[in-house]
Amino acid sequence: MKKIAACIGGGVIGGGWVARFLLHGWDVNVFDPAPDAQRKISEVLNNARRSLPALADVAMPEEGKLVFCDSLELAVSDAQWIQESVPERLDLKHKILGQIQSHCSDNAIIGSSTSGFKPSELQEHSTNPGQIMVAHPFNPVYLVPLVELVPSVKCPAQSVEKAQSILTAIGMKALVVRKEIDAHIADRLLEAVWREGLWLIKDDIATTEEIDDAIRFGFGLRWAQMGLFETYRIAGGEAGMAHFIGQFGPALAWPWTKLMDVPKLTDELVQKIADQSDRQSGKHSIRELERIRDDNLVGIMRVQKDANWGVGEMLREHDQRLTELVPQIDSAPDLSQPLTMYQGKVLPAWIDYNGHMNESNYLQVMSIATDNFMTFIGADGAYVESGKSYFTVETHICHIDEVKLNKPLEVKTQLIGHSEKKMHLFHSLYQPETGVLLATGEHMLLHVDLEAGKTCNAEKPINSKLATIFSHHYSLEKPKGLGRSIGC
Amino acid sequence: MKKIAACIGGGVIGGGWVARFLLHGWDVNVFDPAPDAQRKISEVLNNARRSLPALADVAMPEEGKLVFCDSLELAVSDAQWIQESVPERLDLKHKILGQIQSHCSDNAIIGSSTSGFKPSELQEHSTNPGQIMVAHPFNPVYLVPLVELVPSVKCPAQSVEKAQSILTAIGMKALVVRKEIDAHIADRLLEAVWREGLWLIKDDIATTEEIDDAIRFGFGLRWAQMGLFETYRIAGGEAGMAHFIGQFGPALAWPWTKLMDVPKLTDELVQKIADQSDRQSGKHSIRELERIRDDNLVGIMRVQKDANWGVGEMLREHDQRLTELVPQIDSAPDLSQPLTMYQGKVLPAWIDYNGHMNESNYLQVMSIATDNFMTFIGADGAYVESGKSYFTVETHICHIDEVKLNKPLEVKTQLIGHSEKKMHLFHSLYQPETGVLLATGEHMLLHVDLEAGKTCNAEKPINSKLATIFSHHYSLEKPKGLGRSIGC
Numbered sequence: 001m002k003k004i005a006a007c008i009g010g011g012v013i014g015g016g017w018v019a020r021f022l023l024h025g026w027d028v029n030v031f032d033p034a035p036d037a038q039r040k041i042s043e044v045l046n047n048a049r050r051s052l053p054a055l056a057d058v059a060m061p062e063e064g065k066l067v068f069c070d071s072l073e074l075a076v077s078d079a080q081w082i083q084e085s086v087p088e089r090l091d092l093k094h095k096i097l098g099q100i101q102s103h104c105s106d107n108a109i110i111g112s113s114t115s116g117f118k119p120s121e122l123q124e125h126s127t128n129p130g131q132i133m134v135a136h137p138f139n140p141v142y143l144v145p146l147v148e149l150v151p152s153v154k155c156p157a158q159s160v161e162k163a164q165s166i167l168t169a170i171g172m173k174a175l176v177v178r179k180e181i182d183a184h185i186a187d188r189l190l191e192a193v194w195r196e197g198l199w200l201i202k203d204d205i206a207t208t209e210e211i212d213d214a215i216r217f218g219f220g221l222r223w224a225q226m227g228l229f230e231t232y233r234i235a236g237g238e239a240g241m242a243h244f245i246g247q248f249g250p251a252l253a254w255p256w257t258k259l260m261d262v263p264k265l266t267d268e269l270v271q272k273i274a275d276q277s278d279r280q281s282g283k284h285s286i287r288e289l290e291r292i293r294d295d296n297l298v299g300i301m302r303v304q305k306d307a308n309w310g311v312g313e314m315l316r317e318h319d320q321r322l323t324e325l326v327p328q329i330d331s332a333p334d335l336s337q338p339l340t341m342y343q344g345k346v347l348p349a350w351i352d353y354n355g356h357m358n359e360s361n362y363l364q365v366m367s368i369a370t371d372n373f374m375t376f377i378g379a380d381g382a383y384v385e386s387g388k389s390y391f392t393v394e395t396h397i398c399h400i401d402e403v404k405l406n407k408p409l410e411v412k413t414q415l416i417g418h419s420e421k422k423m424h425l426f427h428s429l430y431q432p433e434t435g436v437l438l439a440t441g442e443h444m445l446l447h448v449d450l451e452a453g454k455t456c457n458a459e460k461p462i463n464s465k466l467a468t469i470f471s472h473h474y475s476l477e478k479p480k481g482l483g484r485s486i487g488c
Numbered sequence: 489m490k491k492i493a494a495c496i497g498g499g500v501i502g503g504g505w506v507a508r509f510l511l512h513g514w515d516v517n518v519f520d521p522a523p524d525a526q527r528k529i530s531e532v533l534n535n536a537r538r539s540l541p542a543l544a545d546v547a548m549p550e551e552g553k554l555v556f557c558d559s560l561e562l563a564v565s566d567a568q569w570i571q572e573s574v575p576e577r578l579d580l581k582h583k584i585l586g587q588i589q590s591h592c593s594d595n596a597i598i599g600s601s602t603s604g605f606k607p608s609e610l611q612e613h614s615t616n617p618g619q620i621m622v623a624h625p626f627n628p629v630y631l632v633p634l635v636e637l638v639p640s641v642k643c644p645a646q647s648v649e650k651a652q653s654i655l656t657a658i659g660m661k662a663l664v665v666r667k668e669i670d671a672h673i674a675d676r677l678l679e680a681v682w683r684e685g686l687w688l689i690k691d692d693i694a695t696t697e698e699i700d701d702a703i704r705f706g707f708g709l710r711w712a713q714m715g716l717f718e719t720y721r722i723a724g725g726e727a728g729m730a731h732f733i734g735q736f737g738p739a740l741a742w743p744w745t746k747l748m749d750v751p752k753l754t755d756e757l758v759q760k761i762a763d764q765s766d767r768q769s770g771k772h773s774i775r776e777l778e779r780i781r782d783d784n785l786v787g788i789m790r791v792q793k794d795a796n797w798g799v800g801e802m803l804r805e806h807d808q809r810l811t812e813l814v815p816q817i818d819s820a821p822d823l824s825q826p827l828t829m830y831q832g833k834v835l836p837a838w839i840d841y842n843g844h845m846n847e848s849n850y851l852q853v854m855s856i857a858t859d860n861f862m863t864f865i866g867a868d869g870a871y872v873e874s875g876k877s878y879f880t881v882e883t884h885i886c887h888i889d890e891v892k893l894n895k896p897l898e899v900k901t902q903l904i905g906h907s908e909k910k911m912h913l914f915h916s917l918y919q920p921e922t923g924v925l926l927a928t929g930e931h932m933l934l935h936v937d938l939e940a941g942k943t944c945n946a947e948k949p950i951n952s953k954l955a956t957i958f959s960h961h962y963s964l965e966k967p968k969g970l971g972r973s974i975g976c
Contacts, residue, residue, distance in 0.1 A: 012725065043775075051782040053894075055789055058807045059832045138706045139723050140778070143785045145799060146706030171806050173705040173799070179693050186702040188688070190716075192680035197716055200676070201764070202757055205669050209768035212715025214674040217661040218626045218634030220711030224788050225798050227700025227708065228678075228685055235627050237500065269690055276689070280697035287531075290628070294539040295795055297631045300712050301543055303787030309780055310713050311633060311661070315543055318659050322544060347794065355938075359880045360855045364848035384842065392847045394974050395885040402879075424974070442974050450842065453890075485973035486882050486912070486930050 002027060003064070006079035006104075008072060008096060010037035013113050014085035015044030016141025018066065021081070023052050023142070024170040025061030030068050031075035038068055048142035055143075055171070072096075076104040081166055083135065085113040093122055101128055109163045111135030111149075115187050118180040119152035129154045133163060136184055137172070145173040148184045216310050225296040226289075233277050234289050242274040335472040338428065339376070341369035342411035346403055356402040363397060366427045366441040369411035373425065377465040379458070388459070390423065390445040398481050401431075401438045408432050415473045416482065418466045420457040421447045426479050440481050490515060491552070494567035494592075496560060496584060498525040501601050502573035503532030504629025506554065509569070511540050511630070512658045513549030518556050519563035526556055536630035543631070543659075560584075564592040569654055571623065573601040581610055589616060597651045599623030599637075603675050606668040607640035617642045621651060624672055625660070633661040636672045704798050713784040714777075717761070718769050722777045730762040823960040826916065827864070829857035830899035834891055844890040851885060854915045854929040857899035861913060865953040867946070876947070878911065878933040886969050889919075889926045896920050903961045904970065906954045908945040909935045914967050928969050 005021040007014050010032035018041055021028045030041060045066075053060050069075040076082050082104055086096050093112065100110055110132045112122055123129035134150035147167050151160045160176060167174040177184055183191060200206045206214070222231045229241075236244025281289060304312030333339050342365055352358035374380065374390055383389070403409070410432040416424040427441040449456040457463070493509040495502050498520035506529055509516045518529065533554075541548050557563040564570050570592055574584050581600065588598055598620045600610055611617035622638035635655050639648045648664060655662040665672055671679060688694045694702070710719045717729075724732025733753065769777065792800030821827050830853055840846035862868065862878055871877070891897070898920040904912040915929040935946040945951070 012723065047778055047782055050779075051786050054786045054835060055793070055803055056807055056810060057793075057835065058810050060810060138710075139719075140782060140785070143782060143789075144706055144709060145802060146702065148702070168806075169809065171803075173701065173802055175698060175701055175705070177694070177698075179691075181688075181691075181693050185688060185694050185699065186706050188684050189681050189699075189702065190707060192684040193677050193716060196676050196680040198753075198757070198761075200669075200673060201761055203667075203669075205667050206665070206673050207768070208715075208717035208761060208764040210663060210665075211673065211677075212717050212768065213661065213663055214634065214636070214677065215711050215715035216713055217663070218632055218674050219678060220708065220713075220715065221632055222626075223703050223708030224712035225704055225708075225792060227696075227703035228681060229696035229700050231627075235500065269686070273686075273689055273696060276696040280695070280700065290535055291538075292795070292797060294535055294628060294631060296792060296797060297628070298539050298542045299791030299795065300788050301631075303791055304713060304784060305543075306787065307780065307783055309784060314633060314661055315659075318656075319544055321657065322548060358855065359883065360848055360852035363851045363883075367846065367848045389842050391842070391887065391890075393887045394972075395847065395851075395883070395887070396974055397883040397885075399879065399881050399883070444974050483973045483975065484882075485971045486884055486932050487971065 002078075004029065004079045004081075006031065006075040006082040007085065008032070008075065008082065008100065009085035009087075009113075010034065010041045011085060012040070012044065012139060013137065013141060014083070015041040016048070016137065016139065017083045017085065017113070019045050019048030019052065019142040020170045020172070022064045022066055023048060023060060025064050026081075026170070027064040028066050029075035029079060030066070031072045032068075044140075044142070047140065052142050052171075072099050073103040076100050076108070079104060080108055082108055082110045083113065084110065088114060088116050090117060090121060093117065094125060097122060097126065097132060101126060101131070106131065109133070109159065109166065111163065113137060116183060118182065119150050119155070120180060123152055123154060130156050130159060133160070134177075134180075134184065135163065135167065135174075136187075138186070145171065146186065147172045147174050148177055148186060149174045150177040150180050150184055152180055217314070221297055221300055221311065222293070224300055226293060229273070229277055230281050230289070231293075233281050234286060234293060237286055240274065241277040242270050245270050245273060335469055338412035338414040338473070338476070339373070339469075340410060341372040341376070341413040341427070342366075342409065343432075344368075345408045346405050351405055356404055359397075359399065362399065362429065362439050363395065363441065365409060365411060365429060366397075366439075366443070367392075369413055369427050370425060370443060370445070373413050377469070378462045383459075383462075384450070387450045388456070389448055389450055390458075391448050392443050392445050394444040396442040396481075396484060398440045398484065399438075400440070401436055403431060403438050409438070414476060414479060415466065415469045416442075416478075418463075418470055420463055421455045423447075423466060426482060428479060440479060442482060442484075489568075490566075492517065492567045493569045493571065494519065494563040495571050495573065496520070496563065496588065497573035497575075497601075498522065498529045499573060500528070500532065500627060501625065501629060502571070503529040504536070504625065504627065505571045505573065505601070507533050507536030507540065507630040508658045508660070510552045510554055511536060511548060513552050514569075514658070515552040516554050517563040517567060518554070519560045520556075532628075532630070535628065540630050540659075560587050561591040564588050564596070567592060568596055570596055570598045571601065572598065576602060576604055578605060578609060581605065582613060585610060585614065585620060589614060589619070594619065597621070597647065597654065599651065601625060604671060606670065607638050607643070608668060611640055611642060618644050618647060621648070622665075622668075622672065623651065623655065623662075624675075626674070633659065634674065635660045635662050636665055636674060637662045638665040638668050638672055640668055705802070709785055709788055709799065710781070712788055714781060717765055718777070719781075721765050721769050722774055722781060725774055728762065729765040730758050733758050733761060823957055826900035826902040826961075826964070827861070827957075828898060829860040829864070829901040829915070830854075830897065830917075831920075832856075833896045834893055839893055844892050847885075847887065850887065850917065850927050851883065851929065853897060853899060853917060854885075854927075854931070855880075857901055857915050858913060858931060858933070861901050865957070866950045871947075871950075872938070875938045876944070877936055877938055878946075879936050880931050880933050882932040884930040884969075884972060886928045886972065887926075888928070889924055891919060891926050897926070902964060902967060903954065903957050904930075904966075906951075906958055908951055909943050911935075911954060914970060916967060928967065930970060930972075 003026040005026045006029045007018050018028050119134045123132050136148040138144040138146050164174045197211050301311050304310050305315045346357050350357045350361035410430045412428045414426045423445050425443045429439045446455050447458040491514040493514045494517045495506050506516050607622045611620050624636040626632040626634050652662045685699050789799050792798050793803045834845050838845045838849035898918045900916045902914045911933050913931045917927045934943050937944040
């Protein structure tokens with residue numbers, strides 16, 4: 001059966017739903033009478049097309065068909081999922097839900113994007129209330145996986161399961177909310193922060209930027225990977241969650257909370273939290289959780305370093321400070337030996353089903369070494385920006401030994417030959433602790449004009465740097481395996 | 489001058505400070521009379537040593553010298569920075585600060601890790617109050633960059649600047665808080681969420697795990713890179729921040745806020761927020777901010793995919809679902825031709841700075857084709873589980889043409905030769921739309937006993953399947969480039 005979703009109401013949220021369904025192979029019917037609905041949705045779709053597939057390491061289904069319908073009836077009549085994303089006015093939602101239900105199948109799920117209304121409120125006046133539930137997503141809907149799925153007591157369990165399975169199929173994390181409540185779960189937390197933020201601004205304690213920095217340079221980094229409770233579980237250490245709350249609890253009664261209604265931390269509530277935390281995180285020791293947290297923090301910060309954004313911008317500035325503080329080994333290496341062009345270690349993502357580093361990551365490491373060598377001779381980021389670069393045209397790898405998770409790696413690079421348009425490199429990948437040779441990579445690179453798409457001479461300073469290196473490397477012993485071909 | 493820091497009070501926070509200073513080349517004196525202080529600090533240090541340097545792309549300074557002191561006096565007398573991290577009791581803090589000030593230099597900065605007390609409270613009874621300020625860090629202190637630097641009116645501006653510059657030098661983001669306030673900035677926001685979370689648990693709306701998931705699959709991903717206000721600025725779109733608050737504002741008066749004191753959204757407050765937001769983010773258009781946000785979201789989620797954690801675990805499961813949805817390879821192909829062992833397209837993560845697929849992803853695709861060929865001949869996941877597999881020992885790649893984002897890819901695989909312990913494969917990577925050959929990969933694989941770590945004969949059904957394929961493939965034309973070696 002053809003999968004068809006109907007999105008009633010475009011805009012940023014509706015458009016995000018359109019993108020999620022469409023890019024997962026569903027046909028999508030849109031009804032939105034606003035004159036700029038098509039433009040808005042196409043903008044969201046463009047954003048989604050460039051980013052959502054980047055989360056997958058496998059092929060996505062072929063995109064579904066997008067149809068802008070002239071009437072709500074046309075949009076919903078054949079749909080298995082109908083998503084309502086109209087403005088947050090209950091009278092308007094009632095009117096639109098009524099129209100949807102007079103034209104849609106009784107088996108269709110009707111999800112509402114509402115952040116404020118409870119499903120029982122949406123269901124008022126409906127003759128088939130169990131079909132309506134809250135499916136509250138988060139912007140950008142095409143990337144952020146969370147969707148709060150809130151049924152009322154009138155929604156049959158199998159409809160909730162069906163809804164959950166459809167949301168899962170379009171790549172979402174459907175969090176089924178046990179009991180309906182105003183603003184569901186996440187927006188209650190967000191509102192709490194928003195209220196506190198408004199006070200800080202009003203009283204001139206902090207600006208919007210300072211509040212944002214207090215989040216993204218601090219607990220925001222933790223919350224991208226673990227939430228509030230798992231983070232505190234770690235902070236509590238081996239003494240456990242109940243102990244931690246015992247220490248932390250009194251702060252709730254401190255002066256700044258005097259305007260707030262605070263739950264009393266009875267023994268019963270403390271035990272409930274500790275038990276739930278055990279069920280949630282008890283399979284990992286605190287030491288394990290610390291390492292998971294730290295590795296994620298490093299990764300999350302490094303992503304932003306690559307993007308030169310936020311905490312990453314700061315890390316780049318810090319590298320600059322460190323560089324001034326510490327003479328870098330690579331800035332003036334000993335040219336009479338192969339050059340150290342990579343130092344790192346085997347990352348968790350590089351481990352394959354055999355339990356050791358996957359073959360393609362051997363080349364990845366050598367490719368980084370090639371990039372570093374390019375930077376070393378002056379063919380750096382700015383050079384590539386200027387329209388010139390080196391392309392690898394031929395590679396020969398010999399896999400000599402296996403290497404496991406977290407082992408240090410080092411690449412030594414020898415310049416085998418060069419001309420104005422070529423360079424011939426030989427990388428030796430070692431495990432530096434043991435000196436064991438893990439692999440060799442022989443590479444031929446051509447210098448290209450990126451715009452013309454053909455080879456051209458490298459610029460003079462680069463050729464002269466290559467000549468200097470080669471004047472030392474030509475007399476080095478030729479590495480074993482150089483010029484090999486594969487024979488059976 | 490030798491840089492010396494004194495850390496009074498070990499524990500998780502004190503230990504984190506020790507690690508930050510030490511790994512940035514400072515000598516560190518520790519005073520903590522607790523019998524397990526050395527063990528605790530060494531555990532924190534071990535965590536820090538494996539993770540903090542991973543943020544840098546340059547060499548870190550040589551580690552400073554760590555000294556556990558028998559007295560507070562010995563610890564602080566030569567220190568330029570003294571960090572107090574003792575338990576949160578004001579009488580205890582006063583006592584320790586008094587002892588510190590009777591032995592330390594007048595020019596030293598005394599930072600307190602307190603999350604609850606204002607600097608003016610810490611300074612009570614002090615004869616040199618301007619030396620004391622709050623330097624409130626976040627766990628893990630060695631990784632999370634935020635530190636709230638809170639001076640009182642008694643702290644001279646040049647001391648605050650000096651403190652900020654030292655904190656910056658150890659890789660921290662020092663957020664100077666303009667006006668002292670209970671719990672500073674970040675902990676006020678955290679307390680607000682904590683209170684709301686306690687209510688949700690107490691009233692059985694959600695468990696600790698569900699609250700954590702509502703954070704880390706949702707807004708936590710946004711807050712690692714942008715805070716509350718920048719995120720909302722984007723949600724508001726081109727209409728701007730004031731417009732957004734106008735829409736969002738009424739929700740503050742909704743029923744769930746009735747127990748809370750809410751600032752009144754006067755025109756003046758709205759304008760103040762909008763102006764601050766312009767100063768903060770106005771240099772980027774909304775469209776730019778959307779793309780920055782999306783790229784960061786993808787990166788932050790992919791980090792966790794590599795770690796198989798949180799949102800990343802979900803993404804891996806989703807890849808599995810997509811694989812089942814989209815047919816990957818033909819299970820009964822025509823043996824008289826090279827076999828189609830990969831069909832996919834160029835993923836965004838594979839694009840390098842030259843704007844086309846990175847060289848290592850050519851091998852990644854061929855490696856997947858090799859895996860698929862192994863599955864096809866029966867050397868599948870279960871076979872590897874049973875302790876046998878094929879390892880690639882040699883690879884020769886010829887890069888023939890470039891390929892750009894989203895272009896479809898196809899690998900055709902020819903069996904060049906085989907024996908009981910070997911197979912020799914030749915992959916041709918095409919762009920199927922145009923028939924253009926993008927690259928070739930020649931691979932020699934050995935059959936290994938994973939436990940013994942040496943070669944052995946493949947099992948009979950596998951050798952017989954290889955023989956069947958070879959009976960067709962041996963008469964195919966030998967592919968161009970077979971047996972090549974690299975020559976300059």
